[in-house]
Amino acid sequence: xxxxxxxxxxxxxxxxxxxxxxxxxxxxxxxxxxxxxxxxxxxxxxxxxxxxxxxxxxxxxxxxxxxxxxxxxxxxxxxxxxxxxxxxxxxxxxxxxxxx
Amino acid sequence: xxxxxxxxxxxxxxxxxxxxxxxxxxxxxxxxxxxxxxxxxxxxxxxxxxxxxxxxxxxxxxxxxxxxxxxxxxxxxxxxxxxxxxxxxxxxxxxxxxxxxxxxxxxxxxxxxxxxxxxxxxxxxxxxxxxxxxxxxxxxxxxxxxxxxxxxxxxxxxxxxxxxxxxxxxxxxxxxxxxxxxxxxxxxxxxxxxxxxxxxxxxxxxxxxxxxxxxxxxxxxxxxxxxxxxxxxxxxxxxxxxxxxxxxxxxxxxxxxxxxxxxxxxxxxxxxxxxxxxxxxx
Numbered sequence: 001x002x003x004x005x006x007x008x009x010x011x012x013x014x015x016x017x018x019x020x021x022x023x024x025x026x027x028x029x030x031x032x033x034x035x036x037x038x039x040x041x042x043x044x045x046x047x048x049x050x051x052x053x054x055x056x057x058x059x060x061x062x063x064x065x066x067x068x069x070x071x072x073x074x075x076x077x078x079x080x081x082x083x084x085x086x087x088x089x090x091x092x093x094x095x096x097x098x099x100x
Numbered sequence: 101x102x103x104x105x106x107x108x109x110x111x112x113x114x115x116x117x118x119x120x121x122x123x124x125x126x127x128x129x130x131x132x133x134x135x136x137x138x139x140x141x142x143x144x145x146x147x148x149x150x151x152x153x154x155x156x157x158x159x160x161x162x163x164x165x166x167x168x169x170x171x172x173x174x175x176x177x178x179x180x181x182x183x184x185x186x187x188x189x190x191x192x193x194x195x196x197x198x199x200x201x202x203x204x205x206x207x208x209x210x211x212x213x214x215x216x217x218x219x220x221x222x223x224x225x226x227x228x229x230x231x232x233x234x235x236x237x238x239x240x241x242x243x244x245x246x247x248x249x250x251x252x253x254x255x256x257x258x259x260x261x262x263x264x265x266x267x268x269x270x271x272x273x274x275x276x277x278x279x280x281x282x283x284x285x286x287x288x289x290x291x292x293x294x295x296x297x298x299x300x301x302x303x304x305x306x307x308x309x310x311x312x313x314x315x316x317x318x319x320x321x322x323x324x325x326x327x328x329x330x331x332x333x334x335x336x337x338x339x340x341x342x343x344x345x346x347x348x349x350x351x352x353x354x355x356x357x358x359x360x361x362x363x364x365x366x367x368x369x370x371x372x373x374x375x376x377x378x379x380x381x382x
Contacts, residue, residue: 018282035217039304040277047299048265049277052133052185052214061277064267073304075220 008092009058020085023060024093025053026072032057033097036074043067070095103311106348107210108181110221117141117181123174123230126213127184127194129337137223139183139216143172143230147190147337151197159359165201165237173230176204183209183216186337187299187306193340195348196357200245202238208344211306218305244343246330246356248364251290252371256382258328260293261318263342264362268334269295271375274366275334285366288375290332291382294321298338301345314345325352332358332365 009023026036038059039050051059063085070081077097085091117124124142126134134144150168153160184191198206267273271287300317331339336359343357374380
């Protein structure tokens with residue numbers, strides 16, 4: 001996969017110098033979870049975006065510089081993870097859900 | 101309007117999806133979502149290819165809308181129940197669109213596709229076709245649609261409600277953060293607009309908050325309930341969600357959705373733009 005980073009989503013076609021990318025996977029017991037909902041909250045806790053995870057458990061956001069929270073919802077599980085994003089970088093983060 | 105007339109829950113859909121006069125329709129931003137699995141019996145509308153003119157930036161016209169719904173098998177007296185991903189953003193957009201063309205009985209599935217999935221309810225990959233009908237649309241109801249000149253004229257006079265996220269309102273982001281940020285329009289908001297993110301109206305599972313909570317949210321933001329209200333976002337889908345809250349749930353009769361929204365306004369030559377977290381002045 002051209003442009004792949006650390007086994008994460010390919011960033012081919014994205015000008016990462018202009019984007020503060022936050023991406024990763026949602027896992028339960030190490031297994032990717034498809035169709036989980038990952039919500040990006042700003043530093044004030046306000047909703048900024050939300051995506052369902054792909055068939056391989058992946059998600060991706062184009063944020064701005066600063067501190068963000070990833071709130072993940074899946075059947076029977078909810079978890080928050082903090083992440084810092086900076087323009088020109090790809091923040092890779094795996095969200096581990098509690099085993100239901 | 102009241103909540104009972106415009107919202108249905110998942111149990112209602114499970115019970116009534118196959119009734120003769122019910123048409124269940126999924127509308128998503130990710131137009132491939134439906135193909136991967138949908139609520140049994142639901143047909144699909146593609147907000148881009150079905151509802152937008154393929155050349156100009158505008159909606160399909162009355163005749164095109166009639167042809168679309170006739171081919172999809174929707175009748176004028178059917179109850180149309182809409183749902184979708186993104187907390188029903190595009191389903192609410194389609195709801196507003198059906199109202200624009202005068203469909204009588206339209207409802208939203210509260211919580212949309214997300215709540216359905218979070219409850220681990222069943223999805224079907226089966227192809228759904230309905231027998232063709234002969235649908236008749238009304239002329240567009242422009243009481244619920246605002247255009248750019250009216251919006252510019254409304255600065256400082258009417259309640260402008262920017263329903264994007266605080267970072268988009270302030271100009272720190274140019275699009276919702278699931279989309280790349282490199283966009284052609286300028287960052288910021290229409291001066292004097294208040295920022296009431298659409299998400300304040302919804303719970304985490306995508307369902308709408310109670311009427312009392314909703315009323316309080318907009319009141320605290322300074323929305324004038326006695327005056328005209330114009331809601332906007334980036335392309336008009338999140339503001340259709342807020343339009344639904346204001347007009348269909350709270351019963352306001354003077355609410356318009358500006359579907360040109362920030363992708364139009366933020367590209368206009370010569371109009372005032374405010375940046376930062378405050379509404380700003382003209």
